[in-house]
Amino acid sequence: MIARIFNVKFLSFLLVSVILIGCGGSTPNPLEKLKRELAPFPEYSVILVDMREDGLLFTNYYHLYRIIYLDRDLKEGEPVLRERVTPWYPVSKSFYEKYRPCLGMTILAKEKDGTINDTPQPPAYQFVGDPRFGQWKTDEKGNQVWEWLGKYYVISRIMDVLGGHTIYYGDWRDYRTSMERRKPYFGPRDASGQPTFGTSGKWTEKKFPTFFERQQARMAAKKASFEQRVSQSMGKTRVSTFSTRTSGGSFGGRVGGK
Numbered sequence: 001m002i003a004r005i006f007n008v009k010f011l012s013f014l015l016v017s018v019i020l021i022g023c024g025g026s027t028p029n030p031l032e033k034l035k036r037e038l039a040p041f042p043e044y045s046v047i048l049v050d051m052r053e054d055g056l057l058f059t060n061y062y063h064l065y066r067i068i069y070l071d072r073d074l075k076e077g078e079p080v081l082r083e084r085v086t087p088w089y090p091v092s093k094s095f096y097e098k099y100r101p102c103l104g105m106t107i108l109a110k111e112k113d114g115t116i117n118d119t120p121q122p123p124a125y126q127f128v129g130d131p132r133f134g135q136w137k138t139d140e141k142g143n144q145v146w147e148w149l150g151k152y153y154v155i156s157r158i159m160d161v162l163g164g165h166t167i168y169y170g171d172w173r174d175y176r177t178s179m180e181r182r183k184p185y186f187g188p189r190d191a192s193g194q195p196t197f198g199t200s201g202k203w204t205e206k207k208f209p210t211f212f213e214r215q216q217a218r219m220a221a222k223k224a225s226f227e228q229r230v231s232q233s234m235g236k237t238r239v240s241t242f243s244t245r246t247s248g249g250s251f252g253g254r255v256g257g258k
Contacts, residue, residue, distance in 0.1 A: 030063060030089035031108050031118070038110065043070035046108040047123045047158075048099060050211055052088065061096035062088045068124065068154060079132050081154045102184070103199040103208055120184040121175065122165075122197045124155045128172050136169060144169035165196060165203065 031046065038044045050064035065086045070079050099107055102120045109117045109126050117126070127133045133155065134148040146167040148156050171188045178185035187196030195201050205212050 027061075027090050027092040027095070029095060030065075030086075030091060033089075034065070034067070034086075034108065035116065038067070038069060041069045041071065041110070042114070043112060043126075044068065044110045045106045045124065045126055048102050048105060048107050049085070050208065051096065051100070051103060052211075052214060053096070059093070061091045061093055063091050063096070063099070064088050066158075068158070081127075081133075081152055083154050083158075101186075101199050103211060104201065104204050105186075105197055117179065119179060119182050120186075120198070121179065122185065122187050123158055125167070125172070125175050125185075127152075127155060128167055128175075146172065 034046055038046075045068045047066045047068070048063060049066045052062040052064075054060045054062070066083060067086065068081055068083050071082050072078070072080060099120070104123065105120045106123050106126065107118065107120050109121070111117055111126055112130065128146050129136075133152050134146055136144045137147045139145050146169075150156075165187075168188075174188075175185045186198040186201065189195050190202060196203060198204065
């Protein structure tokens, strides 16, 4: 009897543990970990470059980041930008849902004055307007556009990956206003209202194809699993109906025999 009670309690504990793990209930926030690791650097930008969901019954969630951080060249004494890609971090479901709209965006930044900014923003925008990294130029149409200094190839490459996006002064001004209000900025919108950056952004699907391919495969797997369950359920219903009819026919025959 005692052994049975122990087994029931153990199985209940195991079930609750599996549910908590599947829901990401006890999963730590990776951004807090990165804050501690990046604390020695004067400036940095954490860009969400991929998201992943694994499992159909119990789903596990993951984030992948690219980090741009400011170092210093000891010989020349001028700022040097470096980058690295993190391993996959497990995240909770609520954390995943919070940043679901932010693929390709900076979701954590340490700015020039040391301020920590966790308001989602376009990648590398925090370095725009800073004469250390580039300058404003007037294009052939009279627009002011941002031009990166050639030596900062890290930023140039990231922006090229995002489709060679041109940063206009007006857009950067709107970005600064959004940051002051702590409101996410997804870049300029086109005539249909579609933003430039984020999961729904104009360039994002082209520049992060792996994420969208994975999402489509997951949706297809869920649909196939659902259809299989429905088919199995319908099969059981047909068998049950057939058995009932057979039983009812025999009973009716006996009544008719009277």
